[in-house]
Amino acid sequence: MPKWFSPAAILCGLMFVVSPVLIARAPDEAAMGMVYKIYYYHMPSAWMFLLAPLVCGVSSAFFLARGRPEDDRRAWAAAELTVLFGALTLITGPLWARRAWGTWWVWDARLTSSLVGWMIGWAYLILRRYGGPGSDKLAAGVALFGAANVPFIYISVNYWRTIHPPTTVVPRLPVDMGVPLWFCVFAFLLLFILLMTMRLRLEVARARLDALYVAHDE
Amino acid sequence: MSPGAHQSAGALDFAVVTLEEVSRSFGRRRALSRVSARAAQGEILGVLGPNGAGKSTLIGILATLLRPTAGRVRYGDAAADAGAELRARIGVLGHDLFLYPELTARENLEFFAGLHAVDDPRAAAHDALKRAGLDARADDPVSSFSRGMRQRVALERALIHRPRLVLLDEPFTGLDDASASALVARLRGLRESGAIVIVATHDLELAEQLLDHALFLREGRPAASIPRPGRLRAVYQEVMTNPPDGARS
Amino acid sequence: MTGPAPAPPSGSRFARSVWLVLRKDLTVEVRSGEIAYTTLFFAVSCVLIFAFALVKEGRAPEGGAAGILWIAILFASTLALGRGFERERQAETLRALLLAPVPRPAIYVGKLLGIVALLIAAEAVLLPLVAFLFTARLFAHPFWLAGIVLTCTVGLASVGTLFAAMLVRARSRDMLLPVLLYPVVVPVIIAGVQGTAALLQPTVDLEIVRFWLLLLVTFDVVFVVLALWTFEAVMSD
Secondary structure, three states, X not given: OOOOHHHHHHHHHHHHHHHHHHHHHOOOEOOOEOHHHHHHHHHHHHHHHHHHHHHHHHHHHHHHHHOOHHHHHHHHHHHHHHHHHHHXXXXXXXXXXXXXXXXXXXXXXXXXXXXXXXXXXXXXHHHHHHOOOOXXXXXXXXXXXXXXXXXXXXXXXXXXXXXXXXXXOOOOOOOOXXXXXXXXXXXXXXXXXXXXXXXXXXXXXXXXHHHXXXXXXX | OOOOOOOOOOOOOOOEEEEEEEEEXXXXXXXXXXXXXXXXXXXXXXXEOOXXXXXXXXXXXXXXXXXXXXXXXXXXXXXXXXXXXXXXXEEEEXXXXXXXXXXXXXXXXXXXXXXXXXXXXXXXXHHHHHHOOOXXXXXXXXXXXXXXXXXXXXXXXXXXXXXXXXXXXXXXXXXXXXXXXXXXXXXXXXXXXXXXXXXXXXXXXXXXXXXXXXXXXXOOEEEEEEEOOOOHHHHHHHXXXXXXXXXXX | OOOOOOOOOHHHHHHHHHHHHHHHHHHHHHHHOHXXXXXXXXXXXXXHHHHHHHOXXXXXXXXXXXXXXXXXXXXXXXXXXXXXXXXXXXXXXXXHHHHOOOOHHHHHHHHHHHHHHHHHHHHHHHHHHHHHHOOOOHHHOHHHHHHHHHHHHHHHHHHHHHHHHHHHHOOOHHHHHHHHHHHHOHHHHHHHHXXXXXXXXXXXXXXXXXXXXXXXXXHHHHHHHHHHHHHHHHHOO
């Protein structure tokens, strides 16, 4: 592990421990009272859930173009983080929705697009696990198609929803709820980087092990 | 086929195929380990070894279907990623014959001739069918052919664009004596006309009649490389029972 | 007799290769009929099953006809793609195609057109069937319908052909194709269903239809181009 890893991990841990304190101190929102505070974890998760597939798609494109294993490893790690942060987002979201509007799920553009994007992340992982040899290139193709699909998914779901009367209204929260939000965003970003680093190290070690096996065989 | 029949203006051509320390692994499994070899025009190189020795992998690499994980292949001066131009000069007869069972022999040949940009696919297919002695069955679907007949069609398919490099993977499998002799004669004919022929096989008796040079593989490693091998079975036994210590000539 | 002629200009070479692959696929299919008949029968069964499941008191759910149609087409195309490439796996003929000195994207386009032709043949039966079973006025605006159906089919086939080709040598390929394909074609399905449903309304709002058609055309263009670029990379080892 690189030198900065342990201090960063400790910092990240501390930030997560401290965050509930900051969140509790934040002002209550007018309509929903305390309930909305899960938003402080939901928003950063959602942003990481947007970052991860971007990393995955770009790395996959580079992998297909250049064929370097580092790009493939980064894409795989990013796909796993897509599923992880997607799960967090899709759990915290409905928890909030249930308390705020009395319903677990709403077929609005963002939620539905997120769900589809999350499924593409799963599809990537299933392919890597069960596809056998050569599935690194195939998965890169899927990631690329998935990434290119994002605008189409969003536009189609958006238009699909607007021609149906909305069942509930998703309220607009002011994005600048100040210090607690940015604190949590930073904590999540740090977590993202730490997890990514750990995962990449695992793959590098695996590749080294394979190379050792092969060299031993000579 | 006359000497010089392989000359063509403007297309990539080569007189020698060289393998330089070619290795190929699949994850942890080492399929080929630092194989070096050379085959020139008018020569038949045999790749011999038991099942799992890496013969098919080697043929795959020579055919540009697989990339080596280390080392390289050179076709004359050109490297292996010369693309379509290079593929136009290679003909492959694989383990699985590459024929569409629902199509007739004629249609199979015309299709592949067309893909390889042969001048007159219909005429070429016609000639190929004659050479294979399958004129009478030309319009029957390949699925109704015996293994030997299919092999003959597949061989013609591999050769229809008159490739410089001919690769054959276990071509004698399932052939009766007559077909096998015919194949040996055909390969000799190819050698006369200046092709480079590389045959992977574990049929030693037939190989004996053919080879100018023999490369023995064992568990992916080159066990021996012997020019003008005679009494192949004896040589084979000797090579395979001794522990590998690099290539001996 | 000389060896291969100097290469003709690459554009016509591409077109010629596409034509050869397409013609070969159509010949094989016409001769055996296996994929065409089984796909069609499967699609019809799908429609019937959905009808039994969803029809209440003799009436289909609102807008159900369009949904049922496109689900049946999606399922049927998955089978057709799987089976079509399974054929290339036996006797490893896909490898022979890759060995030929044809531009690799031409193989993709040839296969794509073959699948599209097959699906359109199936749709020619399914559309009247759905119109009949659900008393849907599908053919009131035939050109718009043709546009939606064609672009949607191309959308499904463009992604499906690439994924099916990619999976030819993978393990678990039968299961993996739907797993990979369905999330990626969500926009196509939404557009196809909504576009078709819009055409079934008592008063058709052509603006809506136009929107979905435009989305589908854009999707098709983007993804066919993407597939052409990726095909070479994913097919080489």
